[in-house]
Amino acid sequence: MIYKGRVWKFRDNIDTDAIIPARYLNTSDPKELAAHCMEDSDPQFVNKIKTGDIILGGENFGCGSSREHAPIAIKEAGISCVIAKSFARIFYRNAFNMGLPIFESAELWAAIKEGEEITVDSSAGTITTTTEGRTFRINPIPPFMEQLIADGGLMKHIAKKW
Amino acid sequence: MGYTITEKILMTHTDLKEIQTGQLINARVDIALGNDITAPIAIKEFRKAGGKKIFDQNKVVLVLDHFTPNKDINSAMQCKFVREFALEQKVTHFYEGGNVGIEHALLPEQGIVLPGDLVIGADSHTCTYGGLGAFATGVGSTDLAAAMLTSELWFKVPQSMKFIISGNLQKWVCGKDLILYIISRIGVDGALYKAMEFTGETISKLPMADRLSMANMVIEAGAKNGIFPPDAITKEYVEKKAKRKYTFYSSDADAVYSDVIEIDGSKIEPQVAFPHLPSNVRGVSAAGNVKIDQSLIGSCTNGRIEDLRIAAQILRGKKAAAEVRLIVVPATPAIYKQALQEGLLEIFMDSGAIISPPSCGACLGGHMGILAAGERAIATTNRNFVGRMGHPQSEVYLASPAVAAASAILGRIASPAELA
Numbered sequence: 001m002i003y004k005g006r007v008w009k010f011r012d013n014i015d016t017d018a019i020i021p022a023r024y025l026n027t028s029d030p031k032e033l034a035a036h037c038m039e040d041s042d043p044q045f046v047n048k049i050k051t052g053d054i055i056l057g058g059e060n061f062g063c064g065s066s067r068e069h070a071p072i073a074i075k076e077a078g079i080s081c082v083i084a085k086s087f088a089r090i091f092y093r094n095a096f097n098m099g100l101p102i103f104e105s106a107e108l109w110a111a112i113k114e115g116e117e118i119t120v121d122s123s124a125g126t127i128t129t130t131t132e133g134r135t136f137r138i139n140p141i142p143p144f145m146e147q148l149i150a151d152g153g154l155m156k157h158i159a160k161k162w
Numbered sequence: 163m164g165y166t167i168t169e170k171i172l173m174t175h176t177d178l179k180e181i182q183t184g185q186l187i188n189a190r191v192d193i194a195l196g197n198d199i200t201a202p203i204a205i206k207e208f209r210k211a212g213g214k215k216i217f218d219q220n221k222v223v224l225v226l227d228h229f230t231p232n233k234d235i236n237s238a239m240q241c242k243f244v245r246e247f248a249l250e251q252k253v254t255h256f257y258e259g260g261n262v263g264i265e266h267a268l269l270p271e272q273g274i275v276l277p278g279d280l281v282i283g284a285d286s287h288t289c290t291y292g293g294l295g296a297f298a299t300g301v302g303s304t305d306l307a308a309a310m311l312t313s314e315l316w317f318k319v320p321q322s323m324k325f326i327i328s329g330n331l332q333k334w335v336c337g338k339d340l341i342l343y344i345i346s347r348i349g350v351d352g353a354l355y356k357a358m359e360f361t362g363e364t365i366s367k368l369p370m371a372d373r374l375s376m377a378n379m380v381i382e383a384g385a386k387n388g389i390f391p392p393d394a395i396t397k398e399y400v401e402k403k404a405k406r407k408y409t410f411y412s413s414d415a416d417a418v419y420s421d422v423i424e425i426d427g428s429k430i431e432p433q434v435a436f437p438h439l440p441s442n443v444r445g446v447s448a449a450g451n452v453k454i455d456q457s458l459i460g461s462c463t464n465g466r467i468e469d470l471r472i473a474a475q476i477l478r479g480k481k482a483a484a485e486v487r488l489i490v491v492p493a494t495p496a497i498y499k500q501a502l503q504e505g506l507l508e509i510f511m512d513s514g515a516i517i518s519p520p521s522c523g524a525c526l527g528g529h530m531g532i533l534a535a536g537e538r539a540i541a542t543t544n545r546n547f548v549g550r551m552g553h554p555q556s557e558v559y560l561a562s563p564a565v566a567a568a569s570a571i572l573g574r575i576a577s578p579a580e581l582a
Binding site for chain 2: 013015017018021022023025026027028040041059060063064065066067068069072086088089090093094097098142144153154155156158159
């Protein structure tokens with residue numbers, strides 16, 4: 001898969017309260033959740049982004065609560081994929097289970113500026129900047145995770161054998 | 163090569179004869195938990211996948227504890243949705259209204275989770291049950307849906323970190339201080355994807371309430387699970403509560419650990435996590451003059467009867483400072499009743515406290531204790547992220563019930579030793 005968009009950078013340890021504050025968890029409607037995506041980190045975030053844009057986090061992205069509302073809000077807001085130095089484990093599970101593409105790259109964060117456009121090629125395992133053509137490797141996705149993505153998430157994956 | 167307790171519990175929930183760290187396995191689930199925030203998505207996913215009947219009505223647990231008593235119409239709708247599902251599926255362990263307690267205090271108290279169990283919960287603090295010697299981990303709603311449908315879930319066998327804690331704890335130091343200290347040592351991702359196993363002479367004497375409180379916060383170091391090998395203290399806690407068989411597992415002498423960390427518990431003073439990370443910890447003596455607007459004593463971390471007793475011991479005959487809102491949240495109806503019978507609630511009321519019904523509300527900034535811009539709370543909860551308890555410009559400081567009670571009286575972050 002190819003994901004192309006502008007990059008929005010966030011600090012280390014972006015927790016799920018920063019992605020979707022608990023005060024909005026009285027609904028699971030994706031559209032309502034998306035309207036508040038990243039609100040406590042950047043109140044203007046949803047007004048600035050365009051469909052296809054990419055979130056770039058630091059270490060431990062998605063730490064904190066298990067709320068699947070977090071990847072739902074990101075996906076529904078139109079973000080095509082999330083790249084981070086590392087992901088917290090429940091967020092990592094949730095993203096693969098519900099179909100939000102996520103990638104790990106240790107070097108990208110320091111190497112590019114907010115607003116730069118990049119292209120992620122998941123099958124080639126590369127990230128390329130549009131203007132300068134610089135290329136970065138993404139960490140390989142474990143085969144089981146690739147299978148989850150190919151099947152369209154966990155529920156469709158288990159439906160195959162259930 | 164031997165196995166850790168975590169590996170043993172995972173392996174016995176598969177048909178495999180051997181497993182190794184990093185391996186992906188499908189394991190059978192003993193208990194699958196959801197709440198009023200996470201269960202609605204799980205139920206929708208369950209139905210979307212064609213689910214008609216949950217795998218076992220005794221093994222799916224639904225607890226409406228987050229935004230209850232219903233804080234608004236949307237929350238009421240979410241609870242109604244889960245209630246209808248629970249009734250339709252004849253879920254044995256469905257809790258709401260006067261039965262509801264904060265899930266991670268409620269499930270051990272009611273004997274629903276037991277040593278040796280494999281527990282998943284669509285709530286990150288599901289790791290609490292590691293205090294009993296169970297493998298317990300937080301997952302998302304889709305994971306819960308898959309488990310409700312198939313009785314199984316995928317896991318990666320984690321590496322284990324071993325923490326050996328020795329020495330007698332100082333006065334007023336409890337499990338909460340130990341875990342805050344450990345998180346400050348290893349960082350908020352110091353145990354990412356790993357199991358944290360707690361052993362040593364201090365641990366072997368540590369009461370169950372403290373073990374549950376420590377296991378509760380391993381997620382704050384990024385861990386998959388925390389675990390206390392079960393012993394005589396575990397036996398005493400579970401034997402009257404259990405209504406089914408349970409198993410005590412222990413780590414083999416030649417089990418392999420990614421890290422072994424030794425800690426002298428006698429050197430640790432009461433700890434305080436400053437905003438905005440649970441790892442941003444200082445000893446209370448180095449807290450400085452931090453004025454507070456609210457003190458919250460409760461939550462799945464520290465809302466047990468033992469916690470309330472400590473707070474009451476400090477608050478007895480004293481008043482919370484005029485500018486401090488003191489909120490006490492007994493974590494379950496049984497704890498509430500026990501506190502009433504022991505006269506603790508009277509002590510709290512005389513000190514000027516608000517006594518809340520059991521609810522997660524205040525801890526996650528849901529309701530019943532929201533902070534305004536610029537306000538500061540000391541809380542016996544588990545997270546102090548930006549905006550966790552309310553306005554993004556409010557601040558949360560994490561500490562033990564003893565420190566929260568002393569701080570309420572003095573109007574600033576303070577050690578109980580200052581009141582002696």
